Each structure stands twice: as C-alpha cells, then as structure tokens.
Amino acid sequence: MEEIKSLGQYPVEFHHRYDVTKKHGKNVEGDSWIKDAKETFAKLDLDPTHELRVLSIGCGNGKVDEPIIDVLLKKYSKIHYIALDPMPDELRKFRELVKARGDEWKNVTFDFQEYTIKEHLRTNNQPYGLVVASHSAYYFDDIEQIVMQLYDSLLKNGMLFIRMESDTVSYHFQMVMKCWSSKWESSTGIRNFISLDHLRSKKY
Numbered sequence: 097m098e099e100i101k102s103l104g105q106y107p108v109e110f111h112h113r114y115d116v117t118k119k120h121g122k123n124v125e126g127d128s129w130i131k132d133a134k135e136t137f138a139k140l141d142l143d144p145t146h147e148l149r150v151l152s153i154g155c156g157n158g159k160v161d162e163p164i165i166d167v168l169l170k171k172y173s174k175i176h177y178i179a180l181d182p183m184p185d186e187l188r189k190f191r192e193l194v195k196a197r198g199d200e201w202k203n204v205t206f207d208f209q210e211y212t213i214k215e216h217l218r219t220n221n222q223p224y225g226l227v228v229a230s231h232s233a234y235y236f237d238d239i240e241q242i243v244m245q246l247y248d249s250l251l252k253n254g255m256l257f258i259r260m261e262s263d264t265v266s267y268h269f270q271m272v273m274k275c276w277s278s279k280w281e282s283s284t285g286i287r288n289f290i291s292l293d294h295l296r297s298k299k300y
Contacts, residue, residue, distance in 0.1 A: 133163035140168070140226060140255050148172040148225045151249075153213050154232025155179040158190035162197075164228060165204060175204045182212050213242060223251045230259040 142148060148168060152161050158179065168175055181187050187208045194206055209216060213229075214237060227246045236242045247256050 130163045134167055137167045142225045144172050147174040147176055149176045150226045151178045151224050153180050153229040155181050156186045158193040160230045177204050178207045180209050184210055217245050224249050225251050225254045228257045233258055
C-alpha cells in the first residue's frame with residue numbers, strides 16, 4: 097500500500113478537501129496569508145507605466161491569487177495575469193471569482209491556461225514581472241531545471257515566489273531548498289509553510 101506523505105501529491109483530492117474545509121467555516125489561508133501577500137508583493141518594484149505580466153502556476157480556484165492581485169493593483173494600472181492549472185474545474189471557479197470581483201479587477205486581463213508548467217514553458221517566449229508557485233512546486237518533474245527556467249523568464253527586478261509546506265521529508269521541498277540556498281537567500285518560514293521570494297538583479 098502506497099504511503100501518503102502529503103495530500104499535495106493528489107491534486108484532485110487536495111482541491112476537494114480544500115473546498116470542503118472552506119465550506120465548513122475553516123479559514124485555510126486566512127488573514128496571515130493576506131498579510132504575507134501585502135508584505136511580499138509590495139517588494140516588487142517594476143515600472144508601473146508598463147503592463148505587468150504575471151504567471152501563477154497551479155492557481156487552483158484563485159483564492160490564493162486574490163490578495164496578490166489586490167496588492168498589485170494598488171501600484172500597477174494594467175496587469176496581464178496568466179492563470180495556469182491543468183484542472184479545468186478549478187479554472188472554472190477562478191473565472192467565477194473574476195466575474196464576482198467585477199470592476200475591481202477591470203484593469204486585469206486574465207489568460208486561463210489548462211496546462212502544466214512544463215507544457216507552458218515549451219511555448220512561452222515572453223518575460224514575466226512576477227512568477228508565483230504557491231503549493232504547486234510539488235508537481236514539477238525536474239524541479240531544479242524548472243525553477244531555473246522560471247528565474248530566467250523574469251525581467252530585471254522581477255520576482256520569483258515559491259510557497260510550500262515545510263516538509264523536510266519531501267523530495268520536492270529538499271530540491272527547492274537546495275536550489276534556492278545555492279543561489280539566493282531564503283525568506284523566513286511562516287507557521288507550517290516556507291515562503292521564498294527573490295528579485296532578479298541581472299538584466300534580462
């Protein structure tokens with residue numbers, strides 16, 4: 097019998113359990129994530145007169161992305177937001193969230209893509225100002241290669257943000273930390289998660 101070390105290994109079950117927990121009144125991410133998002137994404141300092149291109153990997157239903165978008169809109173008047181997830185039902189929920197936010201997000205152009213990150217990287221040839229991988233790095237096939245590809249896709253001063261469970265047993269967690277610590281400094285772990293953000297200093 098297969099040992100289950102993390103529900104994150106099973107995306108369908110993960111999203112289902114997440115929704116059930118929310119429906120029963122449990123604040124899964126809660127105010128702490130809203131606060132973290134404000135502090136983290138306020139660091140992004142790109143030209144606000146240019147359109148900001150954002151890639152959200154494994155975006156799910158958009159609830160994690162919601163405070164990110166709200167923070168970015170305080171500074172950037174035009175945003176192109178690529179929401180990437182291989183789960184069509186989750187993207188449908190994200191579209192419903194966008195519709196519910198209405199005019200608040202009128203300056204954001206959403207591009208919903210039902211792809212894995214590997215499929216996306218094969219065809220993408222444009223740089224990003226921000227790349228977000230919140231609880232999605234568990235599914236990267238060649239995690240070190242993909243992390244470096246994501247970094248290479250950033251504009252100068254663009255940000256790569258990765259958030260994961262602080263699980264020292266997880267292969268993906270160990271690989272992200274190995275890749276990160278060998279090249280960049282890491283942020284502080286928050287409760288049961290670790291959030292890593294890095295601003296690209298080299299010119300694209």
